[in-house]
Amino acid sequence: MAENPVILVVDDNEIQRGMMKARLLKKEYEVIEASSGSDALKIIDSSKIDLVLLDLNMPGIDGHEVLDEVRKTFTSIQLPIIMVTAEEDPDTIISSFEKGANDYILKQISFKIALQRINTQLKLKVLAEESAKSQKIEAINAMIVTYNHEINNPLAIAYGNLGSDFSKFDETKFNRTLQALERIKDLVAKIQTLDASDVEYSSYTSKSKMLKIS
Known part of the structure; x- marks a missing residue:
């Protein structure tokens, strides 16, 4: 305002x-x-x-x-x-x-009464705007934690397996890599289609939250 x-x-x-x-x-x-x-x-x-x-x-x-x-x-x-x-x-x-x-x-x-009512509505508007900003910041922070946890973990698995010796084909490592990459693909797709009104959070640490993605 x-x-x-x-x-x-x-x-x-x-x-x-x-x-x-x-x-x-x-x-x-x-x-x-x-x-x-x-x-x-x-x-x-x-x-x-x-x-x-x-x-x-x-x-x-x-x-x-x-x-x-x-x-x-x-x-x-x-x-x-x-x-x-x-x-x-x-x-x-x-x-x-x-x-x-x-x-x-x-x-x-009296104008004094009218003014009090005007001020009350303007204060409520400010409080609502501040609350909305706070919720957006919380959502952004949760998104960062989600990327760091949910995406970096399978990404590390994929990179680790890609760094292996491919002179010998290891079907187990290949499947783990494929599953990790599929997990990343699914997570990114879900995050892109999230609606702010449907966002749910889960505790990550005592001081941070992450998006709840099933």
Whole structure:
């Protein structure tokens, strides 16, 4: 996330949109404005946005329609969306959450409360990003251990046998070499087709893990 998070304020009411922008700028956020749902979708598609304040009731494409469209591409972790409306209807609020909204702010609440909710969602986004980076690093380290253990062992067998005296054919060594090379081939094929969501780990040492490849 950028040093100053970028917030997209979506509201067809120019005065309310301007007031929210002015308050957020004072808190050192970067702010982008959208006066309609269609404009919001274009901006989200072309810009790096950290959080969206989305007005529910707008002419044309309303907030729920924007929410539906955004969630086809971004998860609630990747792009937090806070719905903003004057309505207090429980069914509307529930519908927003079911469609993937992160939170719900009533227009009449104080800016301090709204700011706390904005900050909470941005902090959760940062934590999720840091967790994802940590998981990627763990996967890379496990991949290195896997290569070192699962591939180097059969490779050593193959090299050892290839260095033997071939003036005398040894069927046992030949078969061991062939099996070792086949094992390497299978391991490389499995690693290449691994899906990050399906990765399983097994303990290698007390301080390291390796990929579990059956």
